[in-house]
Amino acid sequence: MATPLEKARKDPESMKARILHIARRFFGEYGYHGTTTRMIAKEAGIDISTLHYHWGDKKDLYEAVIVDINKDLGQKLMAVEKRIHGLPLDQRMAIAIDAMTDYLFKFPEVSNLVLFHYFNKTRDALDLRVPEFTADIARSMGLTRDRKTTSPRAKIEVLAVMNAIHNFISGEKFFRPIVNLNRKDYISIVKETLKFVLIGSFVEREKKQKSS
Amino acid sequence: MATPLEKARKDPESMKARILHIARRFFGEYGYHGTTTRMIAKEAGIDISTLHYHWGDKKDLYEAVIVDINKDLGQKLMAVEKRIHGLPLDQRMAIAIDAMTDYLFKFPEVSNLVLFHYFNKTRDALDLRVPEFTADIARSMGLTRDRKTTSPRAKIEVLAVMNAIHNFISGEKFFRPIVNLNRKDYISIVKETLKFVLIGSFVEREKKQKSS
DNA sequence: TTATTTTTCCATCAAAAGATGGAATCAATG
DNA sequence: CATTGATTCCATCTTTTGATGGAAAAATAA
Numbered sequence: 291m292a293t294p295l296e297k298a299r300k301d302p303e304s305m306k307a308r309i310l311h312i313a314r315r316f317f318g319e320y321g322y323h324g325t326t327t328r329m330i331a332k333e334a335g336i337d338i339s340t341l342h343y344h345w346g347d348k349k350d351l352y353e354a355v356i357v358d359i360n361k362d363l364g365q366k367l368m369a370v371e372k373r374i375h376g377l378p379l380d381q382r383m384a385i386a387i388d389a390m391t392d393y394l395f396k397f398p399e400v401s402n403l404v405l406f407h408y409f410n411k412t413r414d415a416l417d418l419r420v421p422e423f424t425a426d427i428a429r430s431m432g433l434t435r436d437r438k439t440t441s442p443r444a445k446i447e448v449l450a451v452m453n454a455i456h457n458f459i460s461g462e463k464f465f466r467p468i469v470n471l472n473r474k475d476y477i478s479i480v481k482e483t484l485k486f487v488l489i490g491s492f493v494e495r496e497k498k499q500k501s502s
Numbered sequence: 503m504a505t506p507l508e509k510a511r512k513d514p515e516s517m518k519a520r521i522l523h524i525a526r527r528f529f530g531e532y533g534y535h536g537t538t539t540r541m542i543a544k545e546a547g548i549d550i551s552t553l554h555y556h557w558g559d560k561k562d563l564y565e566a567v568i569v570d571i572n573k574d575l576g577q578k579l580m581a582v583e584k585r586i587h588g589l590p591l592d593q594r595m596a597i598a599i600d601a602m603t604d605y606l607f608k609f610p611e612v613s614n615l616v617l618f619h620y621f622n623k624t625r626d627a628l629d630l631r632v633p634e635f636t637a638d639i640a641r642s643m644g645l646t647r648d649r650k651t652t653s654p655r656a657k658i659e660v661l662a663v664m665n666a667i668h669n670f671i672s673g674e675k676f677f678r679p680i681v682n683l684n685r686k687d688y689i690s691i692v693k694e695t696l697k698f699v700l701i702g703s704f705v706e707r708e709k710k711q712k713s714s
Numbered sequence: 715t716t717a718t719t720t721t722t723c724c725a726t727c728a729a730a731a732g733a734t735g736g737a738a739t740c741a742a743t744g
Numbered sequence: 745c746a747t748t749g750a751t752t753c754c755a756t757c758t759t760t761t762g763a764t765g766g767a768a769a770a771a772t773a774a
Contacts, residue, residue, distance in 0.1 A: 319623050323535040326761060329625075337723045342763065343723090405621050408673040410612060411531050413541075424680060428733080442681035446695045449677055450666055457665040458658075461620040465661055468636060469654035483658045484603035538731060549753045554733065556751090649752080 306344045309334055313345075316356050318399030322352055322412045322499050353418050356407065359400045360421050366393050367423055371430045379432060379496050383403045386430075387455065394459040401459035408453075424448045431492070451488055458484070518556045521546055525557075526567050530611030532563055536622045565630050568619065571612045572633050578605050579635055583642045589709050591644060595701045598642075599667065603693050608670040613671035620665075636660045643704070663700055670696070 301307060312333045316325040327348055331338045345351040370389045374382040394401045407420060425440045431451075433444035458465065458480040466476045512518060524545050528537040539560050543550045557563040582601045586594040606613045617634060637652045643663075645656035670677065670692040678688050 320625060321533055321535065321622050323533065324622065324625055326625075327763085328761070338762080339724085339764075340722055348762065402621060403544055405617070408669075408676045409621075410533050410536065411675075413532060413536055415539075422680065442683055442687075442691055443695065445681050446670075446677070446691055447699065449670075449673070449680075450695055450699050453567050453669040453673070454662055454666060457530070457620075458661075461661070461665070463623075464620045465658070468634065468661075469657050475585050475654075479654055479658055483655065483662055486707075487659065487703050488699065490706055491699050491701075494702055494706075495698075539733085540731070550732080551734070552752050560732065701746085 296456040305334075305336070305340070309336075309341055309344055309351070310358060311350050311427060314359060314399045314403070317352060317355050318406070319400030321410060322407055322416075349414065349416050352416070354449070356418055356420060359403050362397070363400055364421060364423060366390070367427065374430070380489055380493045381416065383431070383492065384485055387484050387488065388481060391456055391459070391477070391484065394455065395477055398459050398462070403459050405453075405456050424452075427452065432496070436493070441454075447492075451452075454484055454488060517548070517552070521548075521553055521556055522566060522570060525563050526571060526611045526615070529564060529567050530618070531619055532616035533622060534628075539563075552561070561626060561628050564628070568615065568630055568632060571615050574609070574695070575612055575616070576633060576635060579639065583638070584643070587644075592701055592705045594645070595704065596697055599696050599700065600693060602667055602672070603689070603696065606667065607674075607689055610671050610674070613668040617665075617668050617672050636664075639664065644708070659704075666696060666700060 309330065313325075313330050316330050316333070319325075320329075325336050327341055330351075331341045334341070341351070345354060367390075370386050373389070374385050377385070424445045425434075427448045428434050428444040429437070430438045431448065433447060434440050462473075462476065466473070469476065469479070471479065521542065525537075525542050528542050528545070531537075532541075539550050539553055542563075543553045546553070553563070557566060557645065579602075582598050585601070586597050589597070636657045637646075639660045640646050640652045640656040641649070643660065644650050645659060674685075674688065678685070681691070683691065
C-alpha cells in the first residue's frame with residue numbers, strides 16, 4: 291500500500307495501473323529509447339501530462355515497469371517451484387518448462403523486458419538493480435551443494451535454461467515466419483524442443499553422480 | 503566493388519569504413535533508437551554531416567551495419583562448417599561451439615545486433631530482410647533428412663543452439679557480475695556450459711536413431 | 715450546495731536529434 | 745601551378761520528444 295507501484299497493482303482499474311500496463315507492452319516491444327511517452331499516452335487515450343502526473347518522468351515509469359515485471363516473474367517462479375518440489379529432476383524440469391513457457395507466452399512483455407535489460411544499454415545511465423532469481427532456480431534444480439552458496443557454473447547453467455525459454459517468446463515475431471507455423475503449433479514445438487535440448491544433459495549428469 | 507558497403511569493407515582505412523565500424527558497436531550496444539548519429543560522429547571525431555555524406559540517413563547506415571554483420575557471420579559459419587565437415591557429431595558440435603564462441607566474444611556487436619534484431623521493433627518501420635542461416639546450420643548438424651527441406655523442428659533446434667551462444671556474449675555485462683568472474687574465466691565457463699547443455703541431447707538422439 | 719481535492723487537458727517550452735546547403739579544405743590531375 | 749572533384753565542417757532548420765504551469769473538469773468531502 292505504501293509505494294505508488296503497489297497501489298497501482300492493487301487497483302488494476304485505476305488510470306495509474308492502466309498506464310503501467312500499457313507501458314509494459316511498449317517498453318517491451320520498442321525498448322526504452324524506442325518508446326515515447328506520447329506513444330503510451332496515445333494508446334491509453336490520455337494526454338502526456340496525465341501520464342507525467344501519475345508516474346513522474348519517463349525514467350520513473352520505466353523503473354516501475356521493470357520492478358513490476360520482476361515482481362510478476364518472481365511470483366510465478368515461486369508458484370512453479372511449489373508445484374515441482376520433491377519430484378524427480380526430469381519431471382521437475384519438464385513441468386517447469388511447460389509452466390514458464392505458457393506463462394511467458396501469455397505475457398511476452400516479461401521476456402521482452404528481461405532480455406532487453408540483459409542485452410541493451412540506455413544512454414541515460416539508469417541502472418536499477420533488478421532482483422535476481424538464478425540462485426533460487428539453481429537450488430530448485432538441485433544444482434547447489436550446500437544451501438548458502440551457488441557456484442558460478444550452476445548460475446551459468448540456470449541462465450542458459452532461462453534464456454533459452456525467453457528467447458523463443460521474445461523472438462516469436464522473428465522465428466515463427468522462419469518455421470512457418472501458426473501460434474499454437476509454434477508454442478508446442480518450442481516446448482518440445484526446449485525439453486529435448488535442456489533436460490537430457492542434466493538428467494544424465496545426475497544419474498552419473500548418483501551412481502558414483 | 504559495386505555497392506558502397508563492399509567498398510567500405512575493402513578499404514578499412516577509409517572514413518566510410520571507419521564510420522561503419524563505429525556504428526556497428528554503437529547500434530549493438532544501444533540499439534537503433536538508443537544510438538544517435540551524433541554519438542557515432544563524435545566517436546569518429548567527425549561532424550554529423552560527414553556521416554550523412556558517406557552513408558545517407560540513419561536508416562541507411564543501420565541497414566548497412568546489419569548487412570555487414572550478417573556477411574561476417576555467414577563467412578564465419580562457412581569457415582567453421584568447413585573445419586568440422588565429416589567429423590562425428592559430438593566433435594562437430596564441440597568444435598563449432600568453441601569456434602563460434604571465440605569469434606563472437608571478439609566481435610560482440612555481432613551477437614548484440616542479431617539479438618537486437620530478433621527481439622526489438624523499431625518505430626520507423628524498417629524491415630530489412632536478413633540472410634538466414636538456420637537451414638544451413640541444420641544441414642551441418644545433420645538435422646535434415648533430405649537435402650532440400652528443413653523441418654520446423656530442426657530449425658527450432660538450430661535457433662536454440664545459436665541463441666544460447668549469442669545470449670552469453672551479449673549478456674556478458676549483465677551475467678559476469680552475477681557469477682563474479684574475470685573475462686577469461688567467464689568465457690571458459692560459458693564454453694563448458696554450452697557444450698554440456700547443448701551437445702548431450704543431440705548425441706543421445708543420434709545414437710538411438712542409429713541403433714534402430 | 716459549496717468547498718476542497720484530485721485528476722485531466724491545453725498550450726507551451728526547451729532540449730535533443732535527424733537532416734541539409736553551402737562554404738572551406740584537401741587531394742588528385744593535367 | 746591551376747583546375748577539378750571529393751571530403752569535411754559550420755551554421756542552421758525542422759521535427760520529435762520529454763517535460764511543466766495553469767486552467768478546466770471531475771470527484772470527494774463538508
